[in-house]
Amino acid sequence: MNDLKEKVAHGVFLLAAITSILSLVVIVIFIFTNGLPMMIDYGVFDFLLGTTWNRTTFGILPMIVGSIVVTIGAVLIGVPVGIFTAIFMAEFCPPSVYRFLKPAVNLMAGIPSILYGFFALRIIVPWVRDTFGGPGNSMLAAILLLGIMILPTIISLSESAIRSVPRSYYSGSIALGASKERSIFAVLVPAAKSGIFSSVVLGVGRAIGETMAVVMVAGNQPIMPRGLTQGVRTLTTNIVMEMAYASGQHRDALVATGVVLFVFVMLINGIFLYIKNKEAK
Amino acid sequence: MNTLFKWGAILGTTATLVACGNGDAEGTGSNDSASEEFDTSSSLHLVTREVGSGTRDAFAEMINLTDGDNDLIDPAATAQQGTNAVNTTVADDQYAIGYTSVGALNDDIKPVQIDGVDPTAENILAGDYSIARNFNVIRGDELSEQAQAFWDFMFSAEGQAVVEEVGYIQSDTEAPAYEGSDLDLSGDIDVNGSTAVYPVVEAMAEAFGDIHPDVQISVHSTGSGAGVTSAIDGTTDIGMASRDLNDDEVDQVTEVAPIALDGIAVIVHPSNPLESLTVDQVSDIFSGNVSTWDDVSN
Amino acid sequence: MGSKILNGLVYLSTILTFGALGFLVLYILFNGVQYLTPSLFEWTYTTQNVSMMPALITTLYVVLGTLFIATPIGVFTGFYLVDYANRDNKIVKAISMATDTLAGIPSIIYGLFGMLFFVIFLGLQFSLLAGILTVTIMTLPVIIRATEEALIATGMPIRQASYALGAGKLRTLFKVVLPMAMPGILSGVILATGKVIGETAALMFTLGTATLLPQSLLASGRTLSLHMFILSGEGHNVNEAYATAVVLLLFVLVINGLSTFISKRLSKGGK
Numbered sequence: 122m123n124d125l126k127e128k129v130a131h132g133v134f135l136l137a138a139i140t141s142i143l144s145l146v147v148i149v150i151f152i153f154t155n156g157l158p159m160m161i162d163y164g165v166f167d168f169l170l171g172t173t174w175n176r177t178t179f180g181i182l183p184m185i186v187g188s189i190v191v192t193i194g195a196v197l198i199g200v201p202v203g204i205f206t207a208i209f210m211a212e213f214c215p216p217s218v219y220r221f222l223k224p225a226v227n228l229m230a231g232i233p234s235i236l237y238g239f240f241a242l243r244i245i246v247p248w249v250r251d252t253f254g255g256p257g258n259s260m261l262a263a264i265l266l267l268g269i270m271i272l273p274t275i276i277s278l279s280e281s282a283i284r285s286v287p288r289s290y291y292s293g294s295i296a297l298g299a300s301k302e303r304s305i306f307a308v309l310v311p312a313a314k315s316g317i318f319s320s321v322v323l324g325v326g327r328a329i330g331e332t333m334a335v336v337m338v339a340g341n342q343p344i345m346p347r348g349l350t351q352g353v354r355t356l357t358t359n360i361v362m363e364m365a366y367a368s369g370q371h372r373d374a375l376v377a378t379g380v381v382l383f384v385f386v387m388l389i390n391g392i393f394l395y396i397k398n399k400e401a402k
Numbered sequence: 403m404n405t406l407f408k409w410g411a412i413l414g415t416t417a418t419l420v421a422c423g424n425g426d427a428e429g430t431g432s433n434d435s436a437s438e439e440f441d442t443s444s445s446l447h448l449v450t451r452e453v454g455s456g457t458r459d460a461f462a463e464m465i466n467l468t469d470g471d472n473d474l475i476d477p478a479a480t481a482q483q484g485t486n487a488v489n490t491t492v493a494d495d496q497y498a499i500g501y502t503s504v505g506a507l508n509d510d511i512k513p514v515q516i517d518g519v520d521p522t523a524e525n526i527l528a529g530d531y532s533i534a535r536n537f538n539v540i541r542g543d544e545l546s547e548q549a550q551a552f553w554d555f556m557f558s559a560e561g562q563a564v565v566e567e568v569g570y571i572q573s574d575t576e577a578p579a580y581e582g583s584d585l586d587l588s589g590d591i592d593v594n595g596s597t598a599v600y601p602v603v604e605a606m607a608e609a610f611g612d613i614h615p616d617v618q619i620s621v622h623s624t625g626s627g628a629g630v631t632s633a634i635d636g637t638t639d640i641g642m643a644s645r646d647l648n649d650d651e652v653d654q655v656t657e658v659a660p661i662a663l664d665g666i667a668v669i670v671h672p673s674n675p676l677e678s679l680t681v682d683q684v685s686d687i688f689s690g691n692v693s694t695w696d697d698v699s700n
Numbered sequence: 701m702g703s704k705i706l707n708g709l710v711y712l713s714t715i716l717t718f719g720a721l722g723f724l725v726l727y728i729l730f731n732g733v734q735y736l737t738p739s740l741f742e743w744t745y746t747t748q749n750v751s752m753m754p755a756l757i758t759t760l761y762v763v764l765g766t767l768f769i770a771t772p773i774g775v776f777t778g779f780y781l782v783d784y785a786n787r788d789n790k791i792v793k794a795i796s797m798a799t800d801t802l803a804g805i806p807s808i809i810y811g812l813f814g815m816l817f818f819v820i821f822l823g824l825q826f827s828l829l830a831g832i833l834t835v836t837i838m839t840l841p842v843i844i845r846a847t848e849e850a851l852i853a854t855g856m857p858i859r860q861a862s863y864a865l866g867a868g869k870l871r872t873l874f875k876v877v878l879p880m881a882m883p884g885i886l887s888g889v890i891l892a893t894g895k896v897i898g899e900t901a902a903l904m905f906t907l908g909t910a911t912l913l914p915q916s917l918l919a920s921g922r923t924l925s926l927h928m929f930i931l932s933g934e935g936h937n938v939n940e941a942y943a944t945a946v947v948l949l950l951f952v953l954v955i956n957g958l959s960t961f962i963s964k965r966l967s968k969g970g971k
Contacts, residue, residue, distance in 0.1 A: 135784070152812065205710045205714070227960065233899070233948060234901075235925045238929075239728075239941065239945055302707055332807065333929060360808055361808060361811075364812070386809070390801055
């Protein structure tokens with residue numbers, strides 16, 4: 122009797138566990154079977170390297186470049202600020218302050234992207250327009266916005282990476298006469314580098330995949346990026362801008378844009394998993 | 403002590419930032435900036451709707467910027483999703499120029515005369531204002547009883563009264579009274595399409611709901627393209643489009659009819675001294691051939 | 701190199717980070733609270749009152765529906781991974797990998813998939829059901845990871861003690877391990893709730909944007925986040941958008957407060 126119960130439970134749990142794999146497989150199948158044929162039909166090179174995007178011509182190079190540039194910009198801003206903040210939280214911060222900061226970081230991670238986007242639309246866009254000229258809805262606005270949005274990811278992962286470095290590293294360094302700062306920056310941070318790096322990778326993933334906040338501030342022109350104060354369209358915003366009405370080959374082209382985005386995200390995930398596995402060993 | 407100081411610093415910085423931010427927000431939202439000097443040597447900031455928008459299609463066609471399936475509106479123009487996103491962008495940016503539905507005009511944006519004619523209801527109805535289009539509703543298949551009643555309602559005197567209430571122009575000023583008030587209707591109606599037509603149909607749906615409380619009407623604002631497509635493939639009962647349908651589309655639908663008229667106004671920031679443009683100038687501007695406001699004034 | 705500079709950078713970055721957060725929160729509160737009028741909470745949405753009530757209730761529907769499906773699947777997956785499968789098993793590796801991958805997929809891809817699969821292929825149209833199923837897949841990794849961590853944290857000794865007393869695997873799991881792991885699982889569920897409340901891109905093309913309260917699983921609606929996105933795109937109702945933002949923010953604050961509270965209790969009482 123009990124034996125049967127155990128067997129049934131085992132089966133049910135296994136079934137539940139397979140849901141994830143199944144979902145992933147279905148997602149991949151549906152995105153790729155809807156997107157790839159269009160790409161091949163249209164010509165992979167024309168699609169990936171074409172610089173014109175309109176109702177009949179589907180070249181997504183501007184969006185690929187847009188996504189990459191915006192992500193790099195966000196990383197340049199978010200990563201140093203995030204890592205320094207993580208160092209503060211792990212090493213400088215007295216427990217009484219930490220009690221407030223830790224939930225604050227969690228809150229930052231929990232704030233919906235729509236609120237970030239709205240905030241950026243009302244604050245960052247006018248600020249960029251007044252300070253740097255141009256229309257305001259621009260690459261710079263998107264970069265600043267994403268720079269803020271990836272902070273919680275980078276802070277919490279980097280912080281736990283720094284905290285997981287054995288304490289003896291730090292005390293050893295102090296015992297050898299190094300200053301607190303030197304011990305932190307020359308000993309702790311290098312020892313935590315793979316954890317910090319994986320936080321950066323996840324931050325990149327978040328930046329490249331962000332949609333709703335970016336569409337509100339980026340300007341969304343489907344042409345090659347022309348400068349920081351000019352508008353830009355990313356892969357994600359390309360999909361969300363036009364999906365509602367697209368049909369036929371146009372819709373497939375948007376799904377194909379999704380395929381390209383998916384491949385980017387898979388690469389990033391792959392790097393992340395690789396680091397994680399290496400660390401585990 | 404040290405801790406207190408750090409907290410003080412963080413809070414202080416935050417408070418300052420918030421204070422500055424509020425100042426900014428007030429400055430951009432209201433007309434404070436209208437008093438600022440308008441620098442005509444500045445470049446134009448074109449604002450357009452996204453590809454697939456009926457307003458964009460109708461506008462491009464009327465200013466002669468079409469080329470087969472695509473339009474010739476400068477791809478470098480800031481693309482905004484939705485009628486009002488354009489309004490907000492132009493209201494916030496002194497050097498912006500965009501186009502919007504006349505029914506959606508407000509005090510934060512300034513409409514420009516076209517060939518010396520103001521975009522007003524009278525001028526549009528009289529045919530003097532040249533950039534005007536129909537707000538269409540489309541049906542693909544056989545309609546359910548309740549959807550048919552709603553369809554009739556839209557073209558009735560009651561329905562047309564709503565058009566005027568929300569600030570648009572009636573397509574039929576002598577429409578017959580609605581005859582279905584006694585019908586006992588229930589069920590769902592799905593309406594999908596143009597963001598510009600959306601407020602009109604949404605308001606009509608509310609008026610219809612007052613008569614038939616058991617009917618649920620969901621109105622989705624997605625875009626004219628989506629409205630036409632979904633009416634054709636049957637995913638919605640009634641489609642909305644803020645442009646006229648092309649021949650290919652007309653062949654695939656059962657009926658398409660205008661519920662309202664609307665002009666498209668070319669809009670600028672209230673501080674902009676520009677008063678009037680010709681259609682050719684508008685065409686030049688939106689194809690990206692004009693770079694600074696100096697070039698427009700001539 | 702000057703440790704003063706590094707020190708300065710650390711403090712500057714911290715102030716920037718939390719300054720930005722504080723700024724955002726206070727800015728939204730300052731601008732939104734004053735517009736929180738009773739008419740925003742009327743039962744039916746009209747173009748005049750722009751009520752968020754239907755959106756609030758729809759959000760509740762979506763959250764409950766999602767948790768109803770995702771919680772058992774996620775928790776059972778956790779059970780399987782920790783207590784039933786061999787850690788070096790190929791299936792376990794595949795499941796872990798799939799979970800990590802799902803967690804990394806951007807929400808717009810989920811939206812795209814949901815539209816292609818649930819809305820079009822399965823013919824669900826824009827509906828509660830299509831929306832719920834799409835976000836269910838999105839939230840699975842959150843619940844799986846939380847359950848896994850909570851179960852691992854309970855440790856082997858407690859299980860061995862239970863087995864030694866003659867309890868079977870299943871009984872041990874439900875009577876001994878699960879109560880201990882509950883706070884951890886719960887905080888995962890709360891995180892998942894937060895994720896659903898904040899979601900926009902994945903719901904836009906699956907749930908649709910109808911302003912009505914959905915009357916059935918196959919009817920369309922809009923959640924608070926979607927409502928907020930549509931309002932903020934429309935220049936007409938900026939004040940109402942601010943007010944909606946306040947409500948959304950309050951939700952997030954409450955949810956974060958809850959999960960902090962639970963994880964505090966976990967660290968105090970759990971071990």
